[in-house]
Amino acid sequence: MLRLRVQPRASRDEIVGWQAGVLRLRVTAPPVEGEANRAVAALLARVLGVAPSRIHVVRGARGREKLVEIVGLGGDHVRSRLASLSAHPGPTPGSRTPLQ
Numbered sequence: 001m002l003r004l005r006v007q008p009r010a011s012r013d014e015i016v017g018w019q020a021g022v023l024r025l026r027v028t029a030p031p032v033e034g035e036a037n038r039a040v041a042a043l044l045a046r047v048l049g050v051a052p053s054r055i056h057v058v059r060g061a062r063g064r065e066k067l068v069e070i071v072g073l074g075g076d077h078v079r080s081r082l083a084s085l086s087a088h089p090g091p092t093p094g095s096r097t098p099l100q
Contacts, residue, residue, distance in 0.1 A: 001020065001058065001068070001069055002067070002069075002075065003023065003045075003065070003067055004024075004025055004060075004065070004066040004067070004071065005019070005022045005024045005064055005066075006036060007027070008027055008029060008030055008036040008062070009029075010026035010027060010028055011028070011032050013027050013039060013042075013043045014026050015043070015082070015099055018034075018082075019065065024044075024045070025043060025044075025045060027034070031062075037057050037061060040057075040066070041055040041057075041068075044070070047082070048078065049080075050073065054071040054072055054073075055069070055070050055071075056069045057070055060072075068086075
């Protein structure tokens with residue numbers, strides 16, 4: 001399980017980092033009819049190298065604070081993958097590039 005704090009309607013999709021044990025994310029999608037949740041799943045899937053269908057919002061589907069499950073990956077494995085991303089400076093991995 002992974003605790004998230006999501007900011008919808010951001011200027012880009014990105015992982016901000018860890019704050020008090022919660023992973024902070026920004027997504028461009030609005031919090032309407034599950035669009036932000038789908039954007040969160042797509043961002044995490046891209047960063048973690050899994051299919052978006054393997055990411056489930058367990059709690060907080062209608063709020064900014066979420067608890068998500070990544071099927072097939074343990075919590076320690078997810079945290080180690082995310083930690084390895086933050087160890088490399090430069091653009092945030094998983095940031096969305098503009099659509100053409």
